Amino acid sequence: MYSISIMAGSKLVLEARVSINGFILGLSVVVIPLIRTWFGRHDWVGAVIRACFLGVTFGCGLIITFSETTWTHFGWYMCSLSFFHYSEYLVTAIINPRSLSLDSFLLNHSVEYTLAAVSSWVEFIVEKLTVPELKQLSWLSFLGLFMVLCGEGLRKAAMLTAGSNFNHIVQNEKAQSHVLVTSGVYAYFRHPSYVGWFYWSIGTQVMLCNPLCILAYTIASWRFFRERIEEEELSLIHFFAEDYVEYKKRVPTGLPFISGIRVN
Numbered sequence: 043m044y045s046i047s048i049m050a051g052s053k054l055v056l057e058a059r060v061s062i063n064g065f066i067l068g069l070s071v072v073v074i075p076l077i078r079t080w081f082g083r084h085d086w087v088g089a090v091i092r093a094c095f096l097g098v099t100f101g102c103g104l105i106i107t108f109s110e111t112t113w114t115h116f117g118w119y120m121c122s123l124s125f126f127h128y129s130e131y132l133v134t135a136i137i138n139p140r141s142l143s144l145d146s147f148l149l150n151h152s153v154e155y156t157l158a159a160v161s162s163w164v165e166f167i168v169e170k171l172t173v174p175e176l177k178q179l180s181w182l183s184f185l186g187l188f189m190v191l192c193g194e195g196l197r198k199a200a201m202l203t204a205g206s207n208f209n210h211i212v213q214n215e216k217a218q219s220h221v222l223v224t225s226g227v228y229a230y231f232r233h234p235s236y237v238g239w240f241y242w243s244i245g246t247q248v249m250l251c252n253p254l255c256i257l258a259y260t261i262a263s264w265r266f267f268r269e270r271i272e273e274e275e276l277s278l279i280h281f282f283a284e285d286y287v288e289y290k291k292r293v294p295t296g297l298p299f300i301s302g303i304r305v306n
């Protein structure tokens with residue numbers, strides 16, 4: 043009788059009425075492409091959209107982490123990835139607002155970076171379906187989480203220490219305000235933010251128990267940072283001459299088997 047009265051259209055049950063609200067709320071995602079049309083191409087609009095996307099990813103990661111599921115470590119990974127990219131933007135805004143742009147999220151770092159991320163998702167899903175026991179090595183995932191937390195902490199400590207001298211884009215011309223930083227974490231490593239990023243990136247793959255990506259990430263990021271450090275040190279010697287050469291003699295790069303540019 044009850045269902046007949048609904049079908050007759052007299053009144054929708056509460057569940058159906060709230061479900062319509064839920065459907066409309068979800069549908070509101072269609073406004074995202076329209077935001078630029080309404081508000082124009084301002085950077086703050088792009089920043090809100092990116093921050094919102096990263097917040098949703100972090101939130102979904104938390105839901106997965108605290109759900110009764112075998113995908114827990116993927117939840118950790120989602121939180122790590124979204125936190126990294128959002129905090130890159132936020133810390134840049136604090137230390138060097140003049141260099142702040144949408145690129146500061148580092149979401150469009152390079153094609154290789156995007157390919158690496160997608161490969162790790164594919165590897166995780168394929169192995170989860172074919173060798174599920176490989177994804178339940180909790181001790182390995184905890185080791186990955188530890189690497190991610192230490193790497194993230196070191197990178198952000200480096201950014202905060204270097205302050206306005208830190209720039210996501212390696213500078214080829216010396217700004218008047220640019221000074222050589224040798225204190226804090228820079229007293230232990232010449233390239234602490236790269237050391238942090240190196241271990242953070244490998245840590246994400248250790249966390250996911252992705253053997254192929256652990257190897258690929260280690261090789262790819264090692265090669266990337268070796269080249270990047272040489273390029274950066276060429277400019278730094280040009281900027282700070284003897285002061286940098288002296289600093290280079292005292293302090294290691296912090297990355298294994300990378301000694302930086304040779305100085306005769």
Ligand SMILES: C[S@@+](CC[C@H](N)C(=O)[O-])C[C@H]1O[C@@H](n2cnc3c(N)ncnc32)[C@H](O)[C@@H]1O
Nearest residue numbers: 200207209210212213221222223233234235236
């Ligand atoms: C992405 S930051 C990386 C900094 C450093 N390589 C690190 O890993 O912490 C690159 C910018 O930092 C500047 N930079 C690097 N080392 C520096 C130092 N010891 N003092 C001041 N500026 C530095 C470079 O000139 C470059 O423009």
